[in-house]
Amino acid sequence: MRDKLASPTNQAPSKPTTRAGVDLGLGSFVTVTDSNEDRIVFSNPAPLRASITELKRTQKQLSRRIPRSHGYERAKTKLNRLYRKSTSMRRENVHQVTRYLVDTYGEIKIEDLNIAAMKQSMRRRAFRRSLADAGLGAFGPTLTYKAKRAKVKVVVVDRYFPSSQIHHNCTGKLTGAKLATRLTCDTCHVEVDRDENASFNIRDWSDIS
Numbered sequence: 001m002r003d004k005l006a007s008p009t010n011q012a013p014s015k016p017t018t019r020a021g022v023d024l025g026l027g028s029f030v031t032v033t034d035s036n037e038d039r040i041v042f043s044n045p046a047p048l049r050a051s052i053t054e055l056k057r058t059q060k061q062l063s064r065r066i067p068r069s070h071g072y073e074r075a076k077t078k079l080n081r082l083y084r085k086s087t088s089m090r091r092e093n094v095h096q097v098t099r100y101l102v103d104t105y106g107e108i109k110i111e112d113l114n115i116a117a118m119k120q121s122m123r124r125r126a127f128r129r130s131l132a133d134a135g136l137g138a139f140g141p142t143l144t145y146k147a148k149r150a151k152v153k154v155v156v157v158d159r160y161f162p163s164s165q166i167h168h169n170c171t172g173k174l175t176g177a178k179l180a181t182r183l184t185c186d187t188c189h190v191e192v193d194r195d196e197n198a199s200f201n202i203r204d205w206s207d208i209s
């Protein structure tokens with residue numbers, strides 16, 4: 001008997017022999033490079049970006065107001081509403097991207113999410129961190145769950161693998177400012193996109209370790 005619950009996700013991936021490297025990035029939400037050298041970048045959708053901008057503005061407002069005043073309470077209510085809205089949009093985004101990955105590739109390689117979360121938390125501000133975590137925290141479990149049902153292989157890359165520090169083309173060391181989205185190779189002096197280079201390294205991880 002068919003498992004009714006599992007049936008919607010039981011379709012085979014459209015590219016069963018294709019391997020994908022997935023980087024949860026600093027610049028873009030998710031960067032994917034596959035074994036056919038195709039790349040897809042998933043940015044945060046515009047409504048989510050707008051909501052995050054408004055969230056930041058409201059937080060600034062809140063910090064300027066006197067605690068327990070009318071204006072303070074109003075800003076706080078607005079902030080909570082925006083936070084809930086952004087979090088649910090981010091979760092929806094996680095669902096869409098993980099659905100795409102599982103429906104497309106036969107093997108998905110992803111970096112250890114503790115490292116991804118650390119990269120995000122380098123952005124300092126607490127609310128941005130917690131918002132980023134709302135997406136990142138859900139990404140791994142959501143992907144794993146969907147992949148298992150679709151019988152797609154997920155490989156978690158070693159948590160100490162420095163995917164953002166090795167130039168994929170020449171294995172030279174990449175340097176740049178801490179949160180820079182562009183990095184320069186010490187060996188061949190080429191400038192690369194941090195997330196794009198990381199997705200290459202994650203895709204090829206088992207081959208180069």
Ligand SMILES: [Zn+2]
Pocket residue numbers: 167169170171172185186187188189190
């Ligand atoms: Zn290089």
